[in-house]
Structures are given as C-alpha cells and as structure tokens.
Amino acid sequence: MLPRLLILALASATAYAGGADLYVPRCPSTATAKFTTQIPSGNPCPPTTVDLCYTNKDLSLVFTAYGETNYYFDPTQETNGDIWEYEVMEAFIYKGSDAPQTYLEYEVNPNNVTYNAFVYNPSRDRAPGTPFDHAFITDPFGDGFTVNTVLNKSKGTWQSSTTIPLALFNGENPRGTVWRMNFFRTITSPSTYPNQQLCGWKNTGAASFHITKPFGKLIFV
Numbered sequence: 001m002l003p004r005l006l007i008l009a010l011a012s013a014t015a016y017a018g019g020a021d022l023y024v025p026r027c028p029s030t031a032t033a034k035f036t037t038q039i040p041s042g043n044p045c046p047p048t049t050v051d052l053c054y055t056n057k058d059l060s061l062v063f064t065a066y067g068e069t070n071y072y073f074d075p076t077q078e079t080n081g082d083i084w085e086y087e088v089m090e091a092f093i094y095k096g097s098d099a100p101q102t103y104l105e106y107e108v109n110p111n112n113v114t115y116n117a118f119v120y121n122p123s124r125d126r127a128p129g130t131p132f133d134h135a136f137i138t139d140p141f142g143d144g145f146t147v148n149t150v151l152n153k154s155k156g157t158w159q160s161s162t163t164i165p166l167a168l169f170n171g172e173n174p175r176g177t178v179w180r181m182n183f184f185r186t187i188t189s190p191s192t193y194p195n196q197q198l199c200g201w202k203n204t205g206a207a208s209f210h211i212t213k214p215f216g217k218l219i220f221v
C-alpha cells in the first residue's frame with residue numbers, strides 16, 4: 001500500500017498537472033461521469049450517470065438514476081424548496097481550476113422540481129463556526145434554465161435533462177476552459193426517511209457534499 005502522502009501527491013498531480021477527470025465535448029457528443037458508491041464509506045450505490053456537453057451558450061447535463069425503487073419526493077415542494085431532504089440528483093459547478101469557495105448547487109428531483117443556488121462556503125469544507133450561505137436563483141426558467149424529467153418505473157430509472165446558461169459563470173463560448181464539479185445522488189424512502197444514502201462522483205471523505213477540494217477537474221474541449 002502506498003503511503004498516504006504519496007497517494008495525496010499523486011491525486012493532486014492528476015487533478016492539476018494538465019490532466020482532467022473528464023473532457024467535456026461540444027454537443028451533441030457527450031462525456032459521462034458515472035458513480036456507483038456512497039460517500040464516505042465507498043459502499044455500493046445504484047449507478048448514476050451524468051452526461052455532459054456544451055454549446056456556446058449552455059451547459060447540458062443529463063442525469064440518469066438507475067436501480068431506483070423509491071422515487072421519493074414531497075409533492076408540496078416547489079422550485080428552490082428543500083428537495084434535498086428526499087431523493088435528488090445534484091451538480092456542484094464552478095468555472096475555474098481551484099477548489100471553489102462559491103459554486104452553483106443545482107438539484108433536480110423525480111418530480112421535475114429543481115433547486116438552484118449559489119453557495120458561499122469560504123472554508124471550502126463547511127467548517128464549524130465559518131459562514132455557509134446560499135444565494136438563490138429566484139427565476140431559473142426566466143433566466144434560461146431548462147429541465148425535463150422522465151420516470152420509467154418498470155426499468156427502475158429516472159432521467160432529468162437540464163440546460164444551464166453559461167453566462168451564469170461568465171462562461172459563454174467555453175472551449176478550452178477548466179471547471180471543477182462534483183455530482184451526487186441521495187436515496188431515501190418512506191421507511192428510511194430522513195436517513196439518506198449519499199452517493200457521489202468524487203468522494204468528499206465525509207457525510208457532506210460541501211467539501212470542494214475533491215471536486216473533479218473538467219476541461220471543455
């Protein structure tokens with residue numbers, strides 16, 4: 001087994017020395033982030049994929065949840081409600097190469113309801129006693145976001161297709177730019193709520209999504 005420091009050095013070399021975790025192409029080609037494990041335990045999660053591509057104006061994300069059995073949401077919750085208490089798929093998005101202190105938190109649930117906020121997390125890990133705040137995007141569809149959600153209960157899937165305006169990140173015509181992102185999925189059911197399985201692309205090492213150093217590095221090509 002490699003010493004921990006060496007592993008950390010290798011991990012940061014992968015993240016920063018020119019390489020990327022994902023090379024995002026212009027639409028209609030896509031690159032896929034796939035994850036199958038829980039945060040932080042690494043225990044199995046039903047698979048989740050996020051297919052990404054860009055146009056000059058928008059980032060396209062197609063979230064697909066496999067092995068879904070619960071489709072659990074609160075039907076009274078609307079845009080920017082606390083949908084993360086139930087089942088959601090999420091993207092944390094930042095344009096830039098460093099570990100962000102502010103980033104978009106985007107979520108969608110099986111009821112096609114979305115959560116859209118910029119997070120202010122100056123400690124980068126939601127450290128106790130430090131600020132942690134959300135600035136909501138109050139009119140996402142007026143701003144140009146789109147979303148469409150299709151459930152297939154016989155197949156055990158739900159798929160949400162989203163576009164997010166790149167202008168939100170001062171990121172139009174993004175070819176050649178570097179981004180940091182992480183993707184998540186929460187799983188719960190009427191019998192386990194409010195406990196959740198937390199599934200994620202890059203393991204944050206804690207039962208929290210708001211730890212930005214492990215975010216993946218993406219290059220738009």
Ligand SMILES: *[C@@H]1O[C@H](CO)[C@@H](O)[C@H](O)[C@H]1NC(C)=O
Nearest residue numbers: 111112141146147148149150
């Ligand atoms: C999902 O919500 C968006 C925004 O309100 C709407 O445009 C779209 O038609 C909805 N799709 C479904 C399948 O409900």
Ligand SMILES: *[C@@H]1O[C@H](CO)[C@@H](O)[C@H](O)[C@H]1NC(C)=O
Nearest residue numbers: 150151152153154155156157
């Ligand atoms: C759901 O998936 C099944 C199996 O792949 C497929 O036959 C069916 O057409 C799908 N239903 C919808 C509504 O897409």
